[in-house]
Amino acid sequence: MIRLYDYYRSSASYRVRIALNLKGLDYERVAVNLLDNGQKSDEYRARNPQGFVPMLEIDGAQLTQSLSIVNYLNCVYPDPPLAPADPVAAAHVRAMAQVVASDIHPLNNLRVLNYVTDVMGHDKETRARWYAHWVHEGFEALEQLAIRHGGAYLSGDLPGLADLCLVPQIYNARRFDIALDAYPTLVDYDARANALPAFQAAHPDQID
Known part of the structure; x- marks a missing residue:
């Protein structure tokens, strides 16, 4: 199961949703309400000490920072590529x-x-x-x-x-x-x- 912790209007979360879709990966979305400071809860910070979204749980790992997550997805699921070969x-x-x-x-x-x-x-x-x-x-x-x-x-x-x-x-x-x-x-x-x-x-x- 791929699980994405995100907020629907978060730009960083939006990037990762696009990447997951481009790779054709199914995932479960877990909403983290930034307006209610859900990202600052003890439960969420136990998963992501920085208290930001998005966070991706995948292959037993908890990944943070959108471009790092996208890079991981591109390495593990190389087709279609997200950058040119040159x-x-x-x-x-x-x-x-x-x-x-x-x-x-x-x-x-x-x-x-x-x-x-x-x-x-x-x-x-x-x-x-x-x-x-x-x-x-x-x-x-x-x-x-x-x-x-x-x-x-x-x-x-x-x-x-x-x-x-x-x-x-x-x-x-x-x-x-x-x-x-x-x-x-x-x-x-x-x-x-x-x-x-x-x-x-x-x-x-x-x-x-």
Whole structure:
């Protein structure tokens, strides 16, 4: 049994759901409600000391951090691959994924946004400007990388690592009313990926 602990709107969890779907793997989903601080419960922290989602229980292991989980899945279940075989092309795909996973998302996840308002005392307008600034800074660079290195999908000939990072970030940007007009290449790649069943099934609106 593969068991995924996740929150339906968590970008990191959304990435892993897409990866599991692309690999054709059946899994049981265990909801962890971030709004109720379910990730901070003693029961959950006993499994994942960091208290983040997602966490994947698979093959007797408890795996954390979304890109580490995706890498494991790609190693153990290599077909279809989530990155090109060519080392240079694969490096570009990983770099585009990291623009989202390392540069945009960590500054805009729920715990950081709550800290901006609840601890630092900033108002909702300042919080919104903070969110928008980091999305635009990351997307400006990613748009150019996509033009240079994208193929049929952002990850190349097949949907993969860069796409499964892009799609949740575009979803969140739209939730927060971020204008995407300056990023037509990213919007196009998002639409291409979201036309695929693996991405559709992972969408937060499809999660109970």
